[in-house]
Amino acid sequence: MHVSRQQPRTLKHRLWVAFLVVPPIVFMSLFVVYPILSAFAYAFYEWQGLARGEFVGLKNFREVLFGATMAPVVWNAFLHNVYALVALMIIQNGGGFLLAWLLYKEPFGFRFHRIAIFVPVVLSTIIVGFLWKLFLNPNFGIINQALYSLGLDAWAKPWLGDSSTALGALILANAWHFVGFPALVYLAGMQRIPPEVIEAARLDGTNEWQLLKTIVWPLVAPSTTILFTLLFIGAFNWFEIPYVMVGLDGSPFGSTDVLGLVFYRTAFGNQSASIQNFGMGSALATLLFLFIVVFASMLTLWLRRREIQF
Amino acid sequence: MTLTRRILMAAAAGSMLLSGTAAMAQTELTFWSWRQEDKAFYQDIIKKFQAKEPGITVRFETYAPENYQTILSTALAAGRGPDVIQVRAYGNLETIATPGYLLALDQQNVPELANFPEPALAAETLRSDGKVYAVPFAMQAQLVVYNKKILKDNGLNPPKTWDEMMALAQALKAKNINPFSNGTATAWQNETIVGGLLSSMLGKEFEADIVSGKANFTDPRFVNALAKLKDVSQYFAPNFTGVDYPSSQQLFVAGRAAMFAGGSYEVANFKNQNPTLDLGVFPAPVLKAGDQALIATYYDGGYAVNAKTEKKDAALKFVRFLATPEYGTAFTNTLKNLSPIKGIKIEDPITQEVAKLAENSMSYLMLVRFRYQEPSGSVLLQSNVQKMLAGQQSPEQAAAEINKGIATYYKPFQK
Numbered sequence: 001m002h003v004s005r006q007q008p009r010t011l012k013h014r015l016w017v018a019f020l021v022v023p024p025i026v027f028m029s030l031f032v033v034y035p036i037l038s039a040f041a042y043a044f045y046e047w048q049g050l051a052r053g054e055f056v057g058l059k060n061f062r063e064v065l066f067g068a069t070m071a072p073v074v075w076n077a078f079l080h081n082v083y084a085l086v087a088l089m090i091i092q093n094g095g096g097f098l099l100a101w102l103l104y105k106e107p108f109g110f111r112f113h114r115i116a117i118f119v120p121v122v123l124s125t126i127i128v129g130f131l132w133k134l135f136l137n138p139n140f141g142i143i144n145q146a147l148y149s150l151g152l153d154a155w156a157k158p159w160l161g162d163s164s165t166a167l168g169a170l171i172l173a174n175a176w177h178f179v180g181f182p183a184l185v186y187l188a189g190m191q192r193i194p195p196e197v198i199e200a201a202r203l204d205g206t207n208e209w210q211l212l213k214t215i216v217w218p219l220v221a222p223s224t225t226i227l228f229t230l231l232f233i234g235a236f237n238w239f240e241i242p243y244v245m246v247g248l249d250g251s252p253f254g255s256t257d258v259l260g261l262v263f264y265r266t267a268f269g270n271q272s273a274s275i276q277n278f279g280m281g282s283a284l285a286t287l288l289f290l291f292i293v294v295f296a297s298m299l300t301l302w303l304r305r306r307e308i309q310f
Numbered sequence: 311m312t313l314t315r316r317i318l319m320a321a322a323a324g325s326m327l328l329s330g331t332a333a334m335a336q337t338e339l340t341f342w343s344w345r346q347e348d349k350a351f352y353q354d355i356i357k358k359f360q361a362k363e364p365g366i367t368v369r370f371e372t373y374a375p376e377n378y379q380t381i382l383s384t385a386l387a388a389g390r391g392p393d394v395i396q397v398r399a400y401g402n403l404e405t406i407a408t409p410g411y412l413l414a415l416d417q418q419n420v421p422e423l424a425n426f427p428e429p430a431l432a433a434e435t436l437r438s439d440g441k442v443y444a445v446p447f448a449m450q451a452q453l454v455v456y457n458k459k460i461l462k463d464n465g466l467n468p469p470k471t472w473d474e475m476m477a478l479a480q481a482l483k484a485k486n487i488n489p490f491s492n493g494t495a496t497a498w499q500n501e502t503i504v505g506g507l508l509s510s511m512l513g514k515e516f517e518a519d520i521v522s523g524k525a526n527f528t529d530p531r532f533v534n535a536l537a538k539l540k541d542v543s544q545y546f547a548p549n550f551t552g553v554d555y556p557s558s559q560q561l562f563v564a565g566r567a568a569m570f571a572g573g574s575y576e577v578a579n580f581k582n583q584n585p586t587l588d589l590g591v592f593p594a595p596v597l598k599a600g601d602q603a604l605i606a607t608y609y610d611g612g613y614a615v616n617a618k619t620e621k622k623d624a625a626l627k628f629v630r631f632l633a634t635p636e637y638g639t640a641f642t643n644t645l646k647n648l649s650p651i652k653g654i655k656i657e658d659p660i661t662q663e664v665a666k667l668a669e670n671s672m673s674y675l676m677l678v679r680f681r682y683q684e685p686s687g688s689v690l691l692q693s694n695v696q697k698m699l700a701g702q703q704s705p706e707q708a709a710a711e712i713n714k715g716i717a718t719y720y721k722p723f724q725k
Contacts, residue, residue, distance in 0.1 A: 069715075160554075161552030274689050275682065
């Protein structure tokens with residue numbers, strides 16, 4: 001009697017837990033785990049369009065990494081991802097840190113600026129990309145127009161058409177788009193620092209630079225961990241801004257090519273130039289996934305160790 | 311979106327089963343396309359077809375062009391997909407036809423195939439079995455579109471030879487008019503520019519030599535033509551390396567440039583955006599007077615029948631209808647795109663002109679011959695011409711790079 005009264009309740013409880021847990025697990029398995037595993041499996045086959053052909057083992061992986069046709073394209077794109085990572089680390093995360101510091105000091109109008117800085121983050125990447133493409137238009141874009149009106153004609157350039165400036169332009173557009181995110185995370189990190197720590201440092205007569213370097217920067221380390229890791233993942237998955245601003249080809253002549261574009265072109269084809277190779281696309285996606293997982297984990301572990309508890 | 315559609319379709323199928331005999335009389339075909347903008351035209355055509363075949367209804371469904379191939383091949387791979395399919399040509403047709411998703415067409419099941427010229431059928435033929443898999447729908451050409459008013463106002467005539475064109479461009483530039491609105495920032499525009507401006511200098515013989523392997527892309531005809539292109543690029547849109555496809559179209563549509571090297575499909579588009587434009591077309595200029603002036607032609611795609619359809623007879627009837635001169639005439643006059651069907655009557659003067667120019671044409675080389683394997687001729691041509699026009703490599707280097715890429719798989723170049 002005693003037991004049987006107890007049991008329905010636990011069963012009910014278990015059912016309730018299952019009811020809460022099963023749908024997300026099913027959803028995750030169906031839309032996250034299954035596609036990743038199937039992409040992994042696809043990479044071992046030869047493909048004709050989307051029809052699976054014969055099993056070819058590691059051939060697709062070999063082609064992607066060492067093949068005469070694919071490898072130069074892949075490594076060229078990989079290099080651009082690395083550029084983007086380093087540049088965004090400095091401009092986007094570094095800029096975000098400095099902006100956060102300015103906001104932290106609550107200058108005149110900081111409430112307005114706190115929101116204003118975050119507005120571009122909320123905008124759709126497609127819109128931001130398109131907007132920057134207009135700004136950078138060589139003939140009627142606002143940037144060249146401004147340079148002309150300042151008499152700096154020699155500085156005006158076909159930004160997105162010049163192989164020496166195109167990637168930089170994409171990186172800056174991306175930084176403009178997302179700088180509000182690190183700024184906000186760092187600001188939250190700074191506000192977590194006990195004010196007396198900063199006051200004490202000031203009383204000891206530190207200057208601004210010492211304060212930032214030896215007090216604030218180490219104490220916002222948890223924010224840095226999350227921001228660096230997210231940026232690492234974002235930089236190697238970079239797709240939207242390049243796709244909108246320079247197209248699938250990484251125009252001009254591959255100078256803005258990144259792995260996301262190579263993957264899309266390879267797996268789905270580029271209607272105006274190439275045909276699809278689903279196996280090779282899957283192999284590239286798998287390699288990229290493994291690379292990101294391994295390095296992002298290592299990066300997180302390393303960054304975690306330099307965090308200070310307080 | 312598609313999921314809802316599937317559910318609706320399943321529900322519709324279910325209700326049809328239930329209603330039994332009522333549904334038996336009508337056969338409903340589904341017809342997929344990426345031409346959302348041509349919906350009104352296709353619905354009109356379907357009405358005309360139904361007047362002839364009252365027992366068959368056709369449902370026209372469209373998907374965004376950039377996703378079409380993916381959505382279609384996913385559906386076909388799952389053993390579903392529409393009964394009648396608008397498909398592309400050449401290498402893109404092969405990705406769908408090779409796995410056996412499409413029904414092979416011949417003079418038995420579609421006698422109207424006799425209405426088509428050989429190159430049109432070749433565009434919808436699978437190279438491995440030599441069978442035709444779709445009824446071709448449009449021929450496109452790369453040539454030069456020009457603004458008649460600008461030329462007339464300045465007392466100029468469309469050029470015949472390359473030197474005439476350079477003189478014309480010089481004269482326009484002296485008067486502060488952009489000779490060409492072309493830009494090279496959008497990669498594939500480089501291929502259309504080559505087709506529109508260099509075809510006559512390359513010549514049919516060059517194409518034949520490439521096919522037979524007698525010549526490759528380091529041939530002086532190709533290198534010299536590229537050098538000429540580099541030369542004329544000084545008359546493209548200002549800062550042309552940063553001018554993308556939409557910007558170059560806008561420049562021309564706004565009447566701020568005299569010429570646009572590109573596709574015949576641009577004409578209808580330009581006219582839609584600015585109906586006051588008075589336009590003409592001319593073929594790629596020849597090197598010396600007396601040479602044959604050519605345009606570069608290719609076929610866009612075709613109408614195919616799903617190999618797994620249970621309504622094969624009805625689908626074939628519809629596809630046969632899409633192969634008649636009656637259909638070709640309606641297609642050409644409504645969409646201002648040239649149908650390849652023989653014996654059509656063309657109303658639009660520019661389309662007439664394109665049809666006439668097409669009598670002297672070579673293939674739009676990289677798409678027609680070298681877009682089956684990677685690196686495709688198109689990928690190579692686009693990026694290397696883009697690089698050459700940006701002043702980052704010489705015509706010789708561009709030609710050598712293109713040749714090197716194609717030679718990795720093209721047997722005739724490996725000798």
